[in-house]
Amino acid sequence: MNRKEIDEFLNAPDFEAAGRLTLPDLLEKRVRATPEAIAVRSPAGHLSFGEWLDDARAVSARLRSSGAYQPKTPVLVWVDTADARQVVIAQHGVLDSGCIVAPLDDRLSVAEVGRFARDVAATAVIVSRGLLSSRTDEDLRAFVPGGLPAGGDPLDLLLFAVEGEAFSLVPAAKDGAVPPGGARPGPDDCALLAFTSGTTGRPKAAMITHGGCVQLAERMVNGVFAAPRGGRPVGPDDVIQSPVPAYLPTSIVNTLYAAVLAGCPLSYRGRRFDPEAEEREMALAGTTIYAGAPAHYAMMCQRPASEDSRAARVQVMTASGAPMTAALHQSMRARWPGVAVANWYALNETMVGQTLNFGRDMDLDPTAIGRPVWPTELAVVDEGGGPCAPGEPGEVLLRAPGQMVGYYLNEAETAKRIDAGGWVHTEDIGFVGREDGLLRITGRKSDRINRGGFKFYPAEVEEVLLGHEALADAAVLAVPDPILGQDLVAMVVGAGGRAPTEADVRAFCQGRLSRNKVPSRVYFVDRLPRSGFGKVVKKELIALWEAIESGRAGQ
Incomplete structure (x- = not known):
């Protein structure tokens, strides 16, 4: 699309025309139209569309001037989400450079970041200084053995090259060392790697x-x-x-x-x-x-x-x-x-x-x-x-x-x-x-429970549990059983200080579910492990159940 077509798209966006654009095209046309308008509001400060593009291009230039730059390869973005400005600047900087953005959870450990880097053959990682500052000494040394350098990047973003099992800090470019442009992405080029939750194995991108x-x-x-x-x-x-x-x-x-x-x-x-x-x-x-x-x-x-x-x-x-x-x-x-x-x-x-x-x-x-x-x-x-x-x-x-x-x-x-x-x-x-x-x-399909040959899915049991007025949250879990193969337990969170008993919850279920679907045990917990998007993280739920059972066994 030429500039006139892109500008017209602002006023009447349509589906087919959208497929001929890239994300850099989209932000650039927005900046031409309303550069001073606020793009992102956050407790750390606001960011206009024009500021966002300028700072993202500085990140892009830093990446393009480094030995870590390889167009159309993944760059991990591991940035503290307490400041959303940092996140969106880093992400768009990667896209502007012609690389693929691979965003990561800011709670990951350095070891986990390394696994993601190897899984997708990432060439670089962009990390916020604040995130590294909050890590343990061991985690920090894995990235910067000599300590963090002085600041200076837009919103304090640091660039690391991925070299096999190691990360190496990329120093800031000298004046005049930044190339005039990168590999401009096309509409059919990969922009984003969306990692799956990995509840049944290694995450896929x-x-x-x-x-x-x-x-x-x-x-x-x-x-x-x-x-x-x-x-x-x-x-x-x-x-x-x-x-x-x-x-x-x-x-x-x-x-x-x-x-x-x-x-x-x-x-x-x-x-x-x-x-x-x-x-x-x-x-x-x-x-x-x-x-x-x-x-x-x-x-x-x-x-x-x-x-x-x-x-x-x-x-x-x-x-x-x-x-x-x-x-x-x-x-x-x-x-x-x-x-x-x-x-x-x-x-x-x-x-x-x-x-x-x-x-x-x-x-x-x-x-x-x-x-x-x-x-x-x-x-x-x-x-x-x-x-x-x-x-x-x-x-x-x-x-x-x-x-x-x-x-x-x-x-x-x-x-x-x-x-x-x-x-x-x-x-x-x-x-x-x-x-x-x-x-x-x-x-x-992977969540189907087989309780002694009787097959059903957790969702129908969870829906009943969430209908209990004294429960704020609930999830059910299939656990090993020597006779049935799998048994069913429920993990629940009380609502507003109310505290039903295990017998109350099971009786509530018995009136609304067939006997085979009623949880055999009910565990009361302070909260359920959920992802940032609100989904229950089954691996963490299993670990929570195991910890509770281990505690019971040790009593």
């Missing part, structure tokens, strides 16, 4: 192209965020707010570059979710669109309503990443009576809202995840690959522009997840309702 990222951002602006408020697209008068950490790929595509396309601010409050601060920011920023996970809304709804709650002018609240319950939907409507609540579904391999439940459908059944968002195609198939009839459960398949083109350096896993027809096999089990045509997810 889903590849999303530049054109795909822009198409997905366009779908959020004109579809997912627009439909619940009567089809009105996101524009400069809106404010998007999200508690989802800035390093998560879904945050990058769904909200960050959607905000760039719309020309509106995006508010991040930092990695550690604070329900009181979130509602305060809603009122202060004039948030119109809030994009979170059910767990975020549940924590806000547990607090007494405040002036901030009543002052909020949010028009749309979208939930994703975990099941929505009828009880939570009711609480949200009571707390924010003027808001349109929507529930959407996607995964790292497909990104953004592939299906959406809103409006009358949402009021009738908030646990459903809706209908496909154009141009997404949906299929539900049986174990033989044949189509399932309405009401019949099977594996959910999705196909849409913008989805991953494969797993980076992993053709075998790519072949398992994308078939010859271009369908992504989600590994989620669900069905389309006979009467209403809405998609419902009942579990994951």
Whole structure:
């Protein structure tokens, strides 16, 4: 696209044109239109679109002038999300250089960063000084044996080359040593590696192209965020707010570059979710669109309503990443009576809202995840690959522009997840309702529980548990059993100081589930281990159960 076409795209973005753009194109055209407008709001400070591009280009120049620079290769971004400005500057700097951005969780250890670097053959790592300063001496020495250098990079970002098992600090370039430009990416080049959660093994890196990222951002602006408020697209008068950490790929595509396309601010409050601060920011920023996970809304709804709650002018609240319950939907409507609540579904391999439940459908059944968002195609198939009839459960398949083109350096896993027809096999089990045509997810293929030959999925048990008024959160877990093969236990969090007993919870389940689905044990915990996007981290849940059982055995 030429400059005139790109500028016209600002005023009337369309899906096909979006696929011909790159993420650098998108930010550059936004800066030409509204350079002084606020791009990112954060407790650490605000960042305009113009400042963002300038600082990102400084990072790009630093990378291009270094011996670590290899176009179209992954660069890890391991930056403290307490300051979202650092995160977005580092990420876009990588993209501007023509490299692939691979964002990492800021809680990882140096050893884990090393494993990610080896898995994707990363050539460099960008690290924030603040993150390294907070590490243990051993972790710090693994990166900089001689200690941290003096500051000077934009927002104190440091560049390290990856050399086999080691990292080496890349010194700042001398004046005049920065080349005039890098390898400009094309729409079909990989922009982003979206690491899977790795709950069943080593994380895989889903590849999303530049054109795909822009198409997905366009779908959020004109579809997912627009439909619940009567089809009105996101524009400069809106404010998007999200508690989802800035390093998560879904945050990058769904909200960050959607905000760039719309020309509106995006508010991040930092990695550690604070329900009181979130509602305060809603009122202060004039948030119109809030994009979170059910767990975020549940924590806000547990607090007494405040002036901030009543002052909020949010028009749309979208939930994703975990099941929505009828009880939570009711609480949200009571707390924010003027808001349109929507529930959407996607995964790292497909990104953004592939299906959406809103409006009358949402009021009738908030646990459903809706209908496909154009141009997404949906299929539900049986174990033989044949189509399932309405009401019949099977594996959910999705196909849409913008989805991953494969797993980076992993053709075998790519072949398992994308078939010859271009369908992504989600590994989620669900069905389309006979009467209403809405998609419902009942579990994951890998999560299916086999309790003495009786097979079912955790989601249906968790939904019942979350219907207990004295429980704020719940997850169920299959544990080894010498007779049944697998037994079922529940990990629950009490709500608002109320403390039901294990017998109370099991009796509640017995009245609503078949006997085979009732947990044999109920464990009360302070909180469940959840990812930044609100999903229960099964590996950590298993470790928590093992620690509790080990403690019991030692008594």
